[in-house]
Each structure stands twice: as C-alpha cells, then as structure tokens.
Amino acid sequence: MAALICEICGGKLMGQPGGVFECTQCGMEYSMAWIRAKLGAAAEVKAAPEAAGAQMAQMQDPHWGFLSAGRMHTVGLQSDGTVLATGLNIFGENDVEDWYNISAIAAGYTHTVGLRDDGTVVACGLNADGQCRTEDWTDIVAIAAGDHHTIGLRKDGVVLAAGQNGDDQCNVQDWRDITAICAGKFHTIGIRADGSAAAIGYNGEGQCNVQNWSGVTAAAAGLYHTVGLRADGTVVAAGSRKNHVCDVQDWQDIIAVAAGEYNTAGLRRDGTVVACGLNEDGQCDVEGWTDIIAIAVGDRHIVGLRADGSVVSAGEEVYEQRDVEGWQLQTKR
Numbered sequence: 001m002a003a004l005i006c007e008i009c010g011g012k013l014m015g016q017p018g019g020v021f022e023c024t025q026c027g028m029e030y031s032m033a034w035i036r037a038k039l040g041a042a043a044e045v046k047a048a049p050e051a052a053g054a055q056m057a058q059m060q061d062p063h064w065g066f067l068s069a070g071r072m073h074t075v076g077l078q079s080d081g082t083v084l085a086t087g088l089n090i091f092g093e094n095d096v097e098d099w100y101n102i103s104a105i106a107a108g109y110t111h112t113v114g115l116r117d118d119g120t121v122v123a124c125g126l127n128a129d130g131q132c133r134t135e136d137w138t139d140i141v142a143i144a145a146g147d148h149h150t151i152g153l154r155k156d157g158v159v160l161a162a163g164q165n166g167d168d169q170c171n172v173q174d175w176r177d178i179t180a181i182c183a184g185k186f187h188t189i190g191i192r193a194d195g196s197a198a199a200i201g202y203n204g205e206g207q208c209n210v211q212n213w214s215g216v217t218a219a220a221a222g223l224y225h226t227v228g229l230r231a232d233g234t235v236v237a238a239g240s241r242k243n244h245v246c247d248v249q250d251w252q253d254i255i256a257v258a259a260g261e262y263n264t265a266g267l268r269r270d271g272t273v274v275a276c277g278l279n280e281d282g283q284c285d286v287e288g289w290t291d292i293i294a295i296a297v298g299d300r301h302i303v304g305l306r307a308d309g310s311v312v313s314a315g316e317e318v319y320e321q322r323d324v325e326g327w328q329l330q331t332k333r
Contacts, residue, residue, distance in 0.1 A: 225240050
C-alpha cells in the first residue's frame with residue numbers, strides 16, 4: 001500500500017489500534033472510513049476493524065463545527081465549550097449564552113444547533129416545524145441545520161432528523177453507513193463510508209442528483225445546489241447553475257467546502273479561500289484571506305476562522321451578522 005499522507009501537514013499516516021490512522025508528524029487521526037474513501041472501497045488496510053460512523057466527517061475537516069452561518073446570523077465555538085452568536089435574533093436563534101460543553105455548532109435559517117461532548121444535542125430559535133426537537137437524541141457525532149430541519153448523525157452511521165418534511169428532507173431513517181451529513185434549504189445529503197452520496201428532499205433544480213458521485217468525503221448544500229468534496233481535493237456539484245454557483249470544476253487542493261443561498265466557497269490547503277456565485281453583497285470577496293482553517297457561508301455573507309482563532313467576514317452586514325471582530329474561537333479539536 002502506498003504511503004498515506006496527512007491532509008493537514010503532509011506527514012505520513014500510521015495505522016493505530018481502534019481503527020484509526022495517526023499522522024506521525026502532527027498527531028492528526030483519520031478514520032478507517034477516510035482511508036477507504038482515499039484508496040477505494042475495496043482497499044485492504046492494516047488496522048483494527050472498528051470505524052466510528054461520522055468520525056470520518058470530523059477527521060476530514062478537523063475544524064468542522066467551530067464556525068457556522070445561518071441566514072442572517074453567525075455562531076462560533078470557543079475553546080471552553082461555550083458559544084458566541086451575532087446577527088438577527090428575532091426567534092432566539094442567538095440565545096446560546098447558557099450552552100456549555102459544546103463540541104460543534106450548526107446554524108440554520110432561523111435556528112441554531114449545538115452538539116455536546118456527551119453526544120446529546122441542544123437547539124434554540126424558531127421551532128414552528130419541530131426543528132429544535134432534538135432533546136431525545138443521543139450518541140450523535142455530527143449535526144447539520146437546514147432552513148427548517150435539523151439532521152444528526154449517530155456514531156453507528158444512522159441519521160436522525162427533525163423539523164419540516166414537506167419535501168421528504170427528513171426521510172433519512174433508512175440511511176446506513178453514513179459518515180458525513182449536510183442540510184440545504186429543503187434537501188439533505190449524506191456521504192457513505194464508500195465515498196458515494198445519498199440525497200433526499202426537493203430536487204427541482206437537480207440538487208439531489210448525486211447518485212453518480214464517488215470518492216466524496218464531505219458535502220455542502222445551499223438553496224438549489226449541492227457540492228461534494230473529493231478525497232483528491234477536487235469538487236463536484238449538482239443543481240442550479242444560476243449565478244455560476246456550481247462553477248467549481250477547476251478547483252484544486254480543497255480541504256473543506258461551504259454553500260450559501262446562491263454561492264459556494266472552498267478552503268484550500270494553503271489557507272486561502274476561493275468562492276463563486278452571486279456577489280452583489282460582496283459575499284465572494286475572499287481573495288485576500290490567508291491562514292484560514294474553517295469557512296461558513298450564510299445567505300449573503302461568509303465568515304472564515306483563522307489559525308489564530310480570529311474571524312474574518314465578507315458580504316451583507318445589515319443585521320450585524322458580520323459583527324465578529326474580537327472573537328477568539330477554538331482552533332483545535
């Protein structure tokens with residue numbers, strides 16, 4: 001088997017007990033699912049057989065869940081497990097001041113979701129469709145928030161859903177072996193351990209046409225489009241081509257993707273960011289960003305987490321959703 005290389009520092013990976021591979025240089029751990037996605041589903045690898053469900057999602061992007069953007073609000077995770085929020089707060093989507101022991105966050109249209117260290121989930125904001133009814137969820141390792149629905153990935157690869165289901169976006173009960181999830185406006189995407197993708201929900205623009213994807217490790221979903229990150233650093237897209245939101249075919253060396261209402265962003269390995277799509281509010285003006293380790297896209301704004309814990313932003317700021325100056329967020333899991 002060819003040497004496996006760490007996505008973060010370029011060091012070599014070595015198999016460890018428990019079904020993980022560890023970077024010999026920086027110590028970053030990668031799941032067996034990640035290894036198989038990298039080499040192909042049929043690859044034989046030397047490590048213990050256990051591979052926890054969404055561990056792959058978090059290991060692919062070690063800064064997953066540190067920063068998130070909703071329609072008009074932004075939330076960030078601090079190193080002490082508490083959460084910061086700014087922007088429009090009509091429905092209490094920013095009422096996170098009492099949250100504690102949080103390990104990841106996700107912002108929806110008008111609600112916010114937090115994953116606790118113990119695998120339980122908290123939520124606040126608009127709950128008219130039941131999108132905040134996550135109090136019974138356990139063993140969760142990843143979360144995602146759409147417009148009016150919430151998705152949770154259990155460690156056994158099963159997916160849970162709550163909220164609006166008018167387009168079947170919550171009909172994920174039969175999904176298995178899922179390693180990463182994302183939620184768009186009215187659709188839901190799951191990435192399987194073999195690198196293929198599942199999709200459910202509104203498909204009027206073809207945003208759920210992901211059945212032929214392969215080698216995918218993560219995804220992001222917007223209003224009418226979906227993007228998938230391949231293990232080789234390239235990006236695939238499905239859905240509406242309006243505003244060039246799916247013009248990602250030339251992107252290279254991408255380690256994370258994010259999607260907004262009408263735009264898409266990719267984080268390069270070198271810490272720079274590329275973006276495409278609607279830019280009438282400057283939400284794609286990211287050319288000068290450097291040292292970025294995580295990105296998040298709202299409807300008309302984008303935020304980036306720097307390696308030093310500070311946050312940069314671009315785009316609409318009418319509702320103070322870009323009021324992130326002075327934030328100091330978590331940078332290591």
